[in-house]
Amino acid sequence: MPESRGRQTGGRQTGDLQDGPAFELPLLLFAGFRSLIDELHTELARQGHPDVRPAYGFAMQAIGREGVTATELGRRLGVSKQAAGKTVDRLEHLGYVVRVDDKSDARRKLIQLTPHGLDALRRSATIFEDLRARWVKALGAKRVRDLEADLRAVVPASGFRLDVAGWFGT
Amino acid sequence: MPESRGRQTGGRQTGDLQDGPAFELPLLLFAGFRSLIDELHTELARQGHPDVRPAYGFAMQAIGREGVTATELGRRLGVSKQAAGKTVDRLEHLGYVVRVDDKSDARRKLIQLTPHGLDALRRSATIFEDLRARWVKALGAKRVRDLEADLRAVVPASGFRLDVAGWFGT
DNA sequence: TAGAATCGACAACGTGGTTGACCAAACCGT
DNA sequence: ACGGTTTGGTCAACCACGTTGTCGATTCTA
Numbered sequence: 001m002p003e004s005r006g007r008q009t010g011g012r013q014t015g016d017l018q019d020g021p022a023f024e025l026p027l028l029l030f031a032g033f034r035s036l037i038d039e040l041h042t043e044l045a046r047q048g049h050p051d052v053r054p055a056y057g058f059a060m061q062a063i064g065r066e067g068v069t070a071t072e073l074g075r076r077l078g079v080s081k082q083a084a085g086k087t088v089d090r091l092e093h094l095g096y097v098v099r100v101d102d103k104s105d106a107r108r109k110l111i112q113l114t115p116h117g118l119d120a121l122r123r124s125a126t127i128f129e130d131l132r133a134r135w136v137k138a139l140g141a142k143r144v145r146d147l148e149a150d151l152r153a154v155v156p157a158s159g160f161r162l163d164v165a166g167w168f169g170t
Numbered sequence: 171m172p173e174s175r176g177r178q179t180g181g182r183q184t185g186d187l188q189d190g191p192a193f194e195l196p197l198l199l200f201a202g203f204r205s206l207i208d209e210l211h212t213e214l215a216r217q218g219h220p221d222v223r224p225a226y227g228f229a230m231q232a233i234g235r236e237g238v239t240a241t242e243l244g245r246r247l248g249v250s251k252q253a254a255g256k257t258v259d260r261l262e263h264l265g266y267v268v269r270v271d272d273k274s275d276a277r278r279k280l281i282q283l284t285p286h287g288l289d290a291l292r293r294s295a296t297i298f299e300d301l302r303a304r305w306v307k308a309l310g311a312k313r314v315r316d317l318e319a320d321l322r323a324v325v326p327a328s329g330f331r332l333d334v335a336g337w338f339g340t
Numbered sequence: 341t342a343g344a345a346t347c348g349a350c351a352a353c354g355t356g357g358t359t360g361a362c363c364a365a366a367c368c369g370t
Numbered sequence: 371a372c373g374g375t376t377t378g379g380t381c382a383a384c385c386a387c388g389t390t391g392t393c394g395a396t397t398c399t400a
Contacts, residue, residue: 020318021295021298022295022298022299022301022302022303023231023294023295023298024318025206025298025301025302025305025314025318026202026203026206026207026210026298028318028321028322028325029199029200029202029203029206029321030199030200030203031321031325032196032199032321032324032325033196033199033200033203035324035325035326036195036196036199037196040196053355055355055356061193069378069379070378070379070380071377071378071379079356079357079358080357080358080359081378081379081380082357082358082359082379082380082381083356083357083358085379085380086355086356086357087355087356090355090356105365105366105377105378106364106365106366107364107365107366107377107378107379108365108377108378108379109378109379124193125191125192125193128191128192128193128195128196129192131192131195132192132195133192135195135324138323138324139320139323139324143316143320144195144320146313146316146317147316147317147320147321148190148194148195148198150309150313150314150317151198151199151201151202151317152198153308153309154202154205154305154308154309155198155201155202155205156201156205223386225386225387239347239348240347240348240349241346241347241348249387249388249389250388250389250390251347251348251349252348252349252350252388252389252390253387253388253389255348255349256386256387256388257387260386275346275347275396275397276347276395276396276397277346277347277348277395277396277397278346278347278348278396279347279348
């Protein structure tokens, strides 16, 4: 609420000296996240992966080089196995993954990245390094390390949940 | 990709000394954002607003105390006027806003917060202050200010786009 | 005053999520 | 070894949130 604290009569919150309104903190974090992800996808598109969406990228990260089952993928992404299955459908349709039968368990189908999927994953890693390097250039290596350390210290350690879109609902 | 840089043979990226993998940066930013928003809504639920969802909170922020039209709301949230209209439908259904006819322009309908909506907005501001105070307690006032300043410096200045869920699609 | 721009709404659709129901295969205790 | 429980994958129905396109009504403007 841009106008909700224009001048708060008696702000006595810890650290409320000349700081901006407290609601900016989450907005800044999100803006940082979003700008990184947006730039990743812009660059990915330029490098031959125009149809990778953020959700696909996260899913491919979670699939990894060994491959996983749909159920396990759902667990890793923090969503239901059905939702994971749908994402795999789209990924499969785009040629980023294949489902292969598990010889030792006829129920399971291993989801594996295709060479195309692996290429996207490798390029993503490189692009993220470039992006971080840009932050280092702008802020200095120490500040970026501090930023990461501070965030690590303050977010609940409970392993990353990256069901970005899904969490929004509920 | 947790295993994509386990030990990279010859990482020569700027600032790649003992840093973790670069892809953690966006994840940390998102985790910070998400933990703040999650805690806000947990607390909001406890304070009598169990059905405020993140999207509603952002919309109410954007509506503000004066009220806006659906089209303008869409502009502020970075989404189409139709999408804004749908959000307003839900908000209206829950009693957080009302649509009132604009006397001076029969096309427009001003969306305004009800007392219930204003209450949610006020409580959100207070909760965000408490949350930020917690970060200050954990990290120190300077580190939090630095974090905010660094993010401000590094995100494109283009006014906050908070179409969190929507950006994910496309 | 006619033509252009604006506002709000409707409809169809895409994406990402949820539950619930099921079948087939695998595991396990008697 | 056989019947009951788990587990893996899929289908179906549904919801939230976004998109474009269209359209009628109103207002602005040349």
